[in-house]
Amino acid sequence: MTATAAPELDRTVDDVARRATEAFAGLSHVDPGVRADALRRAAAVLGDHADELVATAQAETGLAEARLRGELKRTQVQLRLFARVVADGAYLDVRLDEADPDFVLGPRPDLRRTLWPVGPVLNFAASNFPFAFSVAGGDTAAALAAGCPVIVKAHPGHPRLSERVAELVAGALVEAGLPSATLQLVRSQDAGTALVEHPAVRAAAFTGSQRVGQLLAARAAARPDPIPFFGELGSVNPVLVSQGALRERADELLGGYVASVSGSAGQLCTKPGFLLVPQGAEYDDVVAAAAAQVPEHRLLNPSITDGYERRVAQVLGVDGVRVVHRGGLRRDDDGQGWATPTFVAVPLDLLRDAGPALLDEVFGPFSVIVEYPDGTDLAGVVGELFPGNLTLTLHLGAGENAGPAELVHALAEHAGRVLLGGWPTGVAVTPAMQHGGPWPATTTDGTSVGTAAIGRFLRGVAFQDAPQELLPPPLRDDNPWGVPRTVAPRGESLEW
Structure with a gap:
């Protein structure tokens, strides 16, 4: 200026x-x-x-x-x-x-x-x-x-x-x-x-x-x-998957994951940026086949395209990152970009070691599959690597609900919305919705x-010993707006 x-x-x-x-x-x-x-x-x-x-x-x-x-x-x-x-x-x-x-x-x-x-x-x-x-x-x-x-x-x-x-x-x-x-x-x-x-x-x-x-x-x-x-x-919205969930419904679950990552070209604040699966799980063929069916979609503007191209290159440049499905990015003379989804996989230790190069958000149709060893403390992983999110999702198998109550409660420490099944994209506009989360997802609770x-x-305002004619309508005795009110009556404390 x-x-x-x-x-x-x-x-x-x-x-x-x-x-x-x-x-x-x-x-x-x-x-x-x-x-x-x-x-x-x-x-x-x-x-x-x-x-x-x-x-x-x-x-x-x-x-x-x-x-x-x-x-x-x-x-x-x-x-x-x-x-x-x-x-x-x-x-x-x-x-x-x-x-x-x-x-x-x-x-x-x-x-x-x-x-x-x-x-x-x-x-x-x-x-x-x-x-x-x-x-x-x-x-x-x-x-x-x-x-x-x-x-x-x-x-x-x-x-x-x-x-x-x-x-x-x-x-x-x-x-x-x-x-x-x-x-x-x-x-x-x-x-x-x-x-x-x-x-x-x-x-x-x-x-x-x-x-x-x-x-x-x-x-x-x-x-x-x-x-x-x-x-x-911003939020990376990790999705945690148990061995039982994969064993029961791997195709359905992985197909839903690809769809959630790819919708609107991945340009959604609740897109699952990470999928955590048990080490040894087989997922490449299903993910690659589903991703190959996703048509290209224009990114919002050239600036978004620049950022997407830069972050994808950064992630792919980390040693040890394995490509599950390599999508494309086509640009026109005006700088607009059309993308198809890319999925990569890493072991949990590599994710820890790489730090922000892998953990930072990729805004667009891109997601990282993380393989965790048997016995991993998933609550600890979330607290260490994904401390603040709009959403966290947990997929369990039949009969696994009795065990992970502590895990579910731990997830609530790090997200505004905890999903037990389903996918975080698609935010219901309802009275009970919470779309916010701990830092860095949002600045304020x-x-x-x-x-x-x-x-x-x-903001709250209280009026003390105010004449009726000076009170705002909802506080007057006649309640002209007809709003619900909670009244603490005289004398009630004598029974305490």
Whole structure:
């Protein structure tokens, strides 16, 4: 950024921040029914323009039409799901303590607590989910549901789609009665970085690379008033397979593994980057045959292709790595790449010795099969080599459930979601979903999928001995919003 460009950038960023602050003043007090209706309208307008939006997304990302239509549907479902959360009101976690002069620890004042929106939220859109983790994706939906205006930093991988979605959704929100500037879009990286440090922004969400995420998280933490930074930075999602599971269903299991690695050209945050199998297991023929049937798929953009090509070469350059199936990478004159999947195998000791050269994520259709000796402490391996993941998966054979409870509990120390069977790709948008995990998967303990995601953009506020007319609606005696509330009655401590 040049010195002459800075004033213009500052004015632009300040104007965006000012408008978000003004929107927050109104949005945080909007009746939940109005906010819920706005989210439903946003979902509807996306559906009304589905053909246009999917075509634009295809052209910009290279993702398949079926995948994009499914992702657009998921985005609509997320918005509608949060509309239900807002209308229900339980997310406010309202707690009322009646004034109690006889409280066991001394006189208790009238205390009323609720969750309050944090303020304007900055959302960095992801490249690999142009709908579900972009302008109108889960982070935006959760923040809007909480009552926070959102400023989206558009991803350069799908700029035309970002602008069109922002136009449609922002218009729907205003038509539903929300303040103007409830949703805004900025395009440049400089603007996004400046907004992380802007005093008007009260929280930020990011989905992307570990390098960029760490830089932004450091800026958020170094502010005079540090803000929460919810970053999803990458995950290798190991899958552990027992001897019994392979013996019972090797073809089905290995076929599912190849499909999970190859879907959307491996450009999914929950792709299984490692498959741990017993030493001596036979898997080459099944994996190679399944991988050979996978058609080439375009990678998202030239930058993603560069990174994929570089990491694959790095892994293949490690002495002792054995190629199970060598996929291809074709590039055009614009730098776009089309890939088919590659699978390699290594013994566990080599994985330990090679360190980051093998352990670091390969973003694309690539995975490493790791052979572990009989008697290996798999919980120890996970803690040593895979300390933080979005997911960990365990495949067991019939009758093996009784033994590995300690292993399952150990896996929960290192992942946000533990799967007993199945495959981690395909994240259900449901109330109980947890899409987050220990560092380095995410910067902060939270989820970016499911209704619990709203909690990232709320903070607790208690009012003590406040007159009724000065309380926010959910804390008043007449409860005009009709939200669920927990009441601690006067005199209850006398029975403790």
